[in-house]
Amino acid sequence: MSGLSSAHSVVEPGIWSKRIAATLVVVYALVTMIPLLWIFATSLKSPPDSISYPPKILFTPTVEGYCNLFTTRSRQTPEYIESLGEPANVCEEIARDRSMVVVGASKYWPRFVNSLVIAFGSTFLAVLLGTLAAYGFSRFKVPLADDLLFFILSTRMMPPIAVAIPIYLMYRELGLSDTALGMILLYTAVNVSLAVWLLKGFIDEIPREYEEAALIDGYTRLQAFVKVVLPQATTGIAATAIFCLIFAWNEYAFAVLLTSGTAQTAPPFIPTIIGEGGMDWPAVGAGTTIFLVPILVFTILLRKHLLRGITFGAVRK
Amino acid sequence: MDNDTGMIDRAATVAARATPPRLVRRVRGLSDKAIAWLFIAPTMILLLVINIFPLIWTIQLSFTNYRANRPNAEVVNVGLRNYERLLTDPDVWIAMQTTAQFVFWSILLQTVIGFSLAYLIDRKFRGHAFWTTVILIPMMLSPAVVGNFWRFLYQPQIGLFNYIVSFFTGVEPSSFEMLGSVSLAPWSIVIVDTWMWTPYVMLICLAGLRSIPDYIYEAAEVDRASPWRQFWSITVPMALPFIMLAVLFRGIENFKMFDMVNLLTGGGPGSITEVASITLKRQAFEAWRTGPSSAFAIILFVAVFGLANIYVKALNRVKQR
Numbered sequence: 001m002s003g004l005s006s007a008h009s010v011v012e013p014g015i016w017s018k019r020i021a022a023t024l025v026v027v028y029a030l031v032t033m034i035p036l037l038w039i040f041a042t043s044l045k046s047p048p049d050s051i052s053y054p055p056k057i058l059f060t061p062t063v064e065g066y067c068n069l070f071t072t073r074s075r076q077t078p079e080y081i082e083s084l085g086e087p088a089n090v091c092e093e094i095a096r097d098r099s100m101v102v103v104g105a106s107k108y109w110p111r112f113v114n115s116l117v118i119a120f121g122s123t124f125l126a127v128l129l130g131t132l133a134a135y136g137f138s139r140f141k142v143p144l145a146d147d148l149l150f151f152i153l154s155t156r157m158m159p160p161i162a163v164a165i166p167i168y169l170m171y172r173e174l175g176l177s178d179t180a181l182g183m184i185l186l187y188t189a190v191n192v193s194l195a196v197w198l199l200k201g202f203i204d205e206i207p208r209e210y211e212e213a214a215l216i217d218g219y220t221r222l223q224a225f226v227k228v229v230l231p232q233a234t235t236g237i238a239a240t241a242i243f244c245l246i247f248a249w250n251e252y253a254f255a256v257l258l259t260s261g262t263a264q265t266a267p268p269f270i271p272t273i274i275g276e277g278g279m280d281w282p283a284v285g286a287g288t289t290i291f292l293v294p295i296l297v298f299t300i301l302l303r304k305h306l307l308r309g310i311t312f313g314a315v316r317k
Numbered sequence: 318m319d320n321d322t323g324m325i326d327r328a329a330t331v332a333a334r335a336t337p338p339r340l341v342r343r344v345r346g347l348s349d350k351a352i353a354w355l356f357i358a359p360t361m362i363l364l365l366v367i368n369i370f371p372l373i374w375t376i377q378l379s380f381t382n383y384r385a386n387r388p389n390a391e392v393v394n395v396g397l398r399n400y401e402r403l404l405t406d407p408d409v410w411i412a413m414q415t416t417a418q419f420v421f422w423s424i425l426l427q428t429v430i431g432f433s434l435a436y437l438i439d440r441k442f443r444g445h446a447f448w449t450t451v452i453l454i455p456m457m458l459s460p461a462v463v464g465n466f467w468r469f470l471y472q473p474q475i476g477l478f479n480y481i482v483s484f485f486t487g488v489e490p491s492s493f494e495m496l497g498s499v500s501l502a503p504w505s506i507v508i509v510d511t512w513m514w515t516p517y518v519m520l521i522c523l524a525g526l527r528s529i530p531d532y533i534y535e536a537a538e539v540d541r542a543s544p545w546r547q548f549w550s551i552t553v554p555m556a557l558p559f560i561m562l563a564v565l566f567r568g569i570e571n572f573k574m575f576d577m578v579n580l581l582t583g584g585g586p587g588s589i590t591e592v593a594s595i596t597l598k599r600q601a602f603e604a605w606r607t608g609p610s611s612a613f614a615i616i617l618f619v620a621v622f623g624l625a626n627i628y629v630k631a632l633n634r635v636k637q638r
Contacts, residue, residue, distance in 0.1 A: 013440045021440035022448075028434060029451045032512060036454065038477055039466050051475045053490075129360045136356035140349055152360070155368040157625040159573040161597045162614035165607065166371030166378070169385060189367035192360050221352050252461030252576040253594075257602055271465040271580055281469050288466050292458055299457040303450050307520050310456075314562065315524045 039292070043285035050281045065282025067091035068275060069108050069290075073100040075276075108287055111269040115291075117180050118265055119248040122187035126244045127237060129188070130195025135225060137196070138203040139211075149196070153312065156193040160253035168258060180263045186254055191244040194312060198243065201313035202236025203229065239305035242298050249295065266291050372618070379612035386605040399612035409613070411588070412596040419503065419578075419592055420571045423510040424564055430511065431518030432560060436552075438519070439526040449523070456516040464577040467509050471495040471581075502582050502590050509577055514570075518563040525559025526552065569624050593617060 013021070042050050044061040047068075073095045081101065087093040095102050133152075137145055167186060168177070176182030206229060214224040230237075256268040270287045273280055302309070308316050347355070379399055383392045403409050434452065438445050455463070470478040473494045483490035495505040529551065537547045575594035578584065584591035584599065591599075597617065601610035 018440050018442040021437040022442035022444070025434065025437050025442075025445070025448050025452070029448050032452060032455060032516075034477070035463070035467065035470060035512070036458075038470065039463075042469070053475055053480075055475065055477050055480050129363060132356035133360040136353045140353035142353055142357065148357070148361070152364065154622065154625055155364055157569055157621045158368070158372075159575070159594055159597070159614070159617050159621060161573075161575055161594045161601070162375070162617050163368070163371065165385075165601050165611055165614055166374040167367070168602075169374065169607075170371055172385075185363075186367060189363050192363060196360060221347065221349060225352075246457060250459035250461070252459065253579075256461075256579070257598070267459050267461040270462050279469070284466065284469070288462055291462055295457050295459070296454065299454060300450065303453070306453060307524050310517060311521060311562065311566070315521060315559065 036292075039285050039288050041285075042281055043289045045282050045285075047275065047280060047282055050285075062094070063090060064094050065280075065286040067094055067102075068280055068283040069273070069286040070106055071095070071102045072104050072106050073098075074103050075099060076101050107269065108266075108273070111264055111266045112290070114180060114259075114263055115249060115265040115267075118183045118187060118263070119245050121180070121184040122191060122248045123241050123244040125184065125188040126191035126195045127199075127241045129192050130199050130240065131230075131233070131237060133192070133196045134199035134203050135229060138200050139208070149200075152193045152196050156190060161257070164254055164257045167254075171258065178259050178261055178263045183255070183259060183263055183265070186258070187248040187251065190251075190254075191247055194247070194309075195240050195244060197312040198240045198309060199233070199236055201308065201316065202233055202240070205236075206232045239302060239309065242302050243305075243309040246295060246298055375611045375614055378608055379615050381608045383608045383611075384605050385601075385607040395608070399609045400616070403609065403613055403616065408588070409596065412591050412593050415503075415590065416572060416574075416592040416594075419506060419510075419574070419590075420568060422503075423507045423514070423571055424567050426507065426511045427515045427518045427567060428560060428564060431515045431563065432522045432556075434515070434519045435522035435526055438523055453516045453520060455513045458513070459576075460513060461576040461580055463513070464509055464580045467505075468496065468581060471505055473497075496582055497586055499586055499589050502586060506578055506581055506590055509581065510571065510574070513577075514567060518560075518567065521559050521563040521566075522556060525556035528559070529555045565624070565627060569621060572621060572624065 041057075041059075043065045044063075045056070045059050046062050046064050049056050049059045050065075067090070071091055076099060078099060081096050081099065084096075084101070087096055092102050136142060137149060142148065171177045171179075171182050174182075176185070210228050210232065211224045214228045215221070219227065250267065251265075252267040255265045259265065259268065266287070270284060270291065273284050273287055275283060299306075380394055380396060381392050382395050384390060438449055467478075470476050471494075473479055474491045476490075476495075478495065479490040479493065482488060482493075493501060495501050533551055533555075534547060537551060542550070573594060574592055575598070578590055578592055578595055579598070582590045584595040588596075593613075597610055597613055600606050600613060604610075
């Protein structure tokens, strides 16, 4: 056995160790996907199917969960329902089968839009401020730079609930309670620490010679920054932006404590989706699925930079 | 000489191509020092306003009996009494113990499983890159939104989790309640946390394993060190700083843990799963005891700050390698 593998290379694992490793990893990956697949499956079930015992793996898919997610319905008498004309759309039809009529839109879409606005707004600001600060720290001798960088990082170590107490009071005074602007500023402050640390790493990797050449050429520092450094840092900026976006998109603690109505984002809203007589799990599954899909896409885009992002740039592969 | 400046010249040509010819001027615009401060100041101001000012406010409130739901009531300065009460309050210590147990068990499981997975993936079988990406997915998702759905998986009669457990063990699926029973509720949180964050530890461990140069193993092979010996004398010690880094990151995050616990159990049943963040939320936003809860927040700050210091030291050690 050892003769076989050492004929190839001493470090290359043998074929059997590879096969065993592959089997175990694939089994783990499949098991770990079960909850996610179940979320998706539940989103396509009818409410009775979703709570049947034993849990149904095979079922007739329906869009009822998605309809219930986006609409509010009210129960009506059969006579009234019969008096109505043809159902206008598939959601209307499903509702009538359950002796209900669609009376309006649910709050899911506005909450989803809030999530989009707050996530993109805070990401833009965090990356903008972060890029400037990272360049400052990377290229210039800033007094106490290490202490300032540690201070920036330490702001992210604070437990969100502890930060939320004074923020709650401050926002109440300033009229920022339950506003998108308030949440954008808060998420920007949380994300800017990550942005500075990550981007400093990326900018450190850009050779200074490029800028120096530009300076010799008559560029000012600002011009060199805009025309030489920024284009080189595009990948790093994009990766940082996606990390900030995912954080703001996923955030729950601040959102649940500081927003209640107009500025509420999707994460605190989804757990409050209820149907008649308990949780409407297909609707929850639908809301969760729609909420998670963008992150799946981003994760795949980010996979090469994940390690760097989750360690604040400490490990770069 | 030519060789040394070759790269600079090339860069200069690149830059020159983008420069309009008339721009050959010696005016430097702003000085470097001014630019450095101009660039760093906005971030600092934002952090001062959103982090430091509120922190100072919290410290000030922690010495009072202020209640946020009664803004007009008289505020009395109570000195250190809030701190005294908190540090002698058995409930607070129970919450700290609950937090410590949760941190310990979830991180132990994540480290063992995460390192094992990283070790297996490092066997570099065909398709390992794809499966690594699949395994990483849970850690990118929202702990609140996914945690909320786990409530469904944990339902005693209809939940998939109970069904699968009963399928493999024969225990009646409605005979145990993960979220509702005193003995199982803490584990239900540990399970979800492990499911979600094992990939995180795995990813960092994998970087650690990949940082070990091949020639060390080749030398060990020449010395006829057994695979077992190689694992314990090369793999583990050389990956250790990375494992430590992962443990510290998870330690800080789990110390602050709020989302998942709030949605899965809300601290219950009773206060069995009431970790520090949940206690703080109940005190600050349900009982509205703003003064005492500010003191509690400061105590947590100090604890996390201690952890952060250890973390930065470990981080520097990793960087030195």
